[in-house]
Amino acid sequence: MQTKNYILKEIQASDIENIHRGLSDPEITRFYDVHYPTLEATKEQMEWYDSLKKNETGIWWGVYDLEKNRFCGAGGFNSWEKQHKKAEIGFWLLKEFWGKGIMKEVMPKLFETGFTTLGLNRIEGYVVSDNTKCKNALEKINFTYEGTMRECEVKNGENISVDIYSILKSEWNQND
Numbered sequence: 001m002q003t004k005n006y007i008l009k010e011i012q013a014s015d016i017e018n019i020h021r022g023l024s025d026p027e028i029t030r031f032y033d034v035h036y037p038t039l040e041a042t043k044e045q046m047e048w049y050d051s052l053k054k055n056e057t058g059i060w061w062g063v064y065d066l067e068k069n070r071f072c073g074a075g076g077f078n079s080w081e082k083q084h085k086k087a088e089i090g091f092w093l094l095k096e097f098w099g100k101g102i103m104k105e106v107m108p109k110l111f112e113t114g115f116t117t118l119g120l121n122r123i124e125g126y127v128v129s130d131n132t133k134c135k136n137a138l139e140k141i142n143f144t145y146e147g148t149m150r151e152c153e154v155k156n157g158e159n160i161s162v163d164i165y166s167i168l169k170s171e172w173n174q175n176d
Helices: 013-023 039-054 102-117 132-140
Strands: 006-010 059-065 071-081 086-093 122-128 144-155 158-168
Touching: 006 102, 013 039, 013 071, 013 086, 039 059, 039 071, 071 102, 086 102, 102 122, 102 132, 122 132, 132 158
Parallel strands: 086 122
Antiparallel strands: 006 059, 059 071, 071 086, 122 158, 144 158
16 A cells, blocks of 8 residues: 555564564553563564464555655554444654654555455544644544543553544545
8 A cells, every 4th residue: 555655564473573573662552552672572573463364354454655665654454344334543753753644644555454445434543542643643544532431441541532533435435
């Protein structure tokens, strides 16, 4: 898959160093359920990506800039429920690529894939309530805030709340 400035390549086992670079950074994983301090620990995440594909419950891609083929981050779908035509979307970027409009450019390509190739009717985003940057980014790309699951998870011994966002196929503008 390709956009004007980026190419999305399905994540492979050989991407482990790029994935580790992102998911070992505390600033990137601050609001996530995963953090891998070592390359060895990152194998768990690579197995997760592999199991998504194997079990047909999702798919993730590495995001690379076309100009220099630099790894920028990753995005994709998990918790794909074919019967209900829905999946959860996830996305993260290396810090040096924050604020450069990558998510705004790449997300429409992910929507297109989700709504056409995967046959989804609904794409969901679950965001830790304190993650205002991510929530603002979702709203910029037409996700609708649906509500907050109050203190529904525990992270680092703290109860945290999670906001639910979604976009429906009927709301998706294919020309974005």
